Amino acid sequence: MPRLLWIDASARPGRSDRDAYGSHTRRLTARFVERWRAARPGDDIVYRDVGQSPPSPVTGRWIHAAFTKPELREDWMRDVLAESDALVDELIAADVVVAGVPMYNFNVPAQFKAYVDNVVRVGRTFGFDRSRAGEPYWPLLAGMGKRLVVLSSRGDYGYDPGGRMAAVNHVEPSIRTPFAYLGITDFRSVAVEYDEFADDRLQASLQAAERAVDDLVDDMLRAQASRAAA
Template identity: 35%
Template sequence: MANILHVDSSPRSERSRSRRLAREFMDAWLNSHPDDAVTYRDLRLTPVPHITEEWIAADFTPPEALTGDMAELLAFSDELVNEFLAADHCVFSVPMHNFGMPSNFKAYIDQVVRVGHTFLLENGQFSGLAEGKKVLLITTRGVEYGPGSPFEGWDCLEPGLRYAFRFMGVKDFQFIQATGLDLGDDAERRGLNTAQSRLRELVSSW
């Protein structure tokens, strides 16, 4: 039995293709692993606040010195961090917005990357605290970003996600990308079919 954290970040609901892919994967996964426990978070319904100067001050205050107001500022972040650290597998669906991640998922990352919680800083060296975790990132893109495309090199989504989770100690990544989804019906169908095929394969090998 494993603990699964599933987070959807698209501001769309039923029209979201990243949600659809993640839902299909989770349905297939739970059909094969019925004893696994799932924690689900929808960032559309529970928006993540952006960090503030006061939040930063509280985050870098030793736990024993936190005031009640500081602890309250960090309470939601603590909840997100605990969910992340408790998970064996994490499934994140993240559409590309303007070449990068949606602002709500960037806010999520900012609330989860926490000194003393998901990484350590000792003698000027950083080390992650989330080793041993498997992370699946399901991303959707309106156009193509591969070699030879007009947008080659413009993909700021995968590098940003990869480095954020690697910084927290994650080494086991899977990226499933559905691309070209806004280039017409045929391209959308190809992009979704390719992603769905890879996700089906992952159910038995992840």
């Protein structure tokens, strides 16, 4: 059975379909998971709320520990890396990652950036050997069939490719790049726009995003069924 890792990164604790000031991205990730669970109730689903419980940011001690060979690490190094190890273990075990990541000032929330910094780990999610011929870096999660879905929200509009604000959208690119570096290249995304306008355009965008999430889940479930039958 595949395992789904569900990540929420919004600073807002509620869902916009239930709470007056709730999060659109939490609304979309919950919809994704509910539809997936209805079709595949036996699948494992692991939840990680980095919006409300952010991972610790990378420090000098973290870097020292991470770049020390495991067999040479002191006890304090293992302690420093314990949270990162738990996050990496979850990512490695997941077949599907669905992440709700709103746009904050044109990029991802600091909480989600801290998550990314904790899972991009030398020796665990990417390899490095300065003596290796050609490219000294290589992905360690490639070839595992992992799929990444990012569900976002934006205050303004026109951030999709070709849109009026596309050049300043650093959310999807800043997620796609590090995960591809680790070997996760199957990337899908859906976003809500017009949040700051709070008018009919927002409602239309929410409805379109919900339909897109439903279609995405159905497409991924068909692909999963095909894999199982192969």
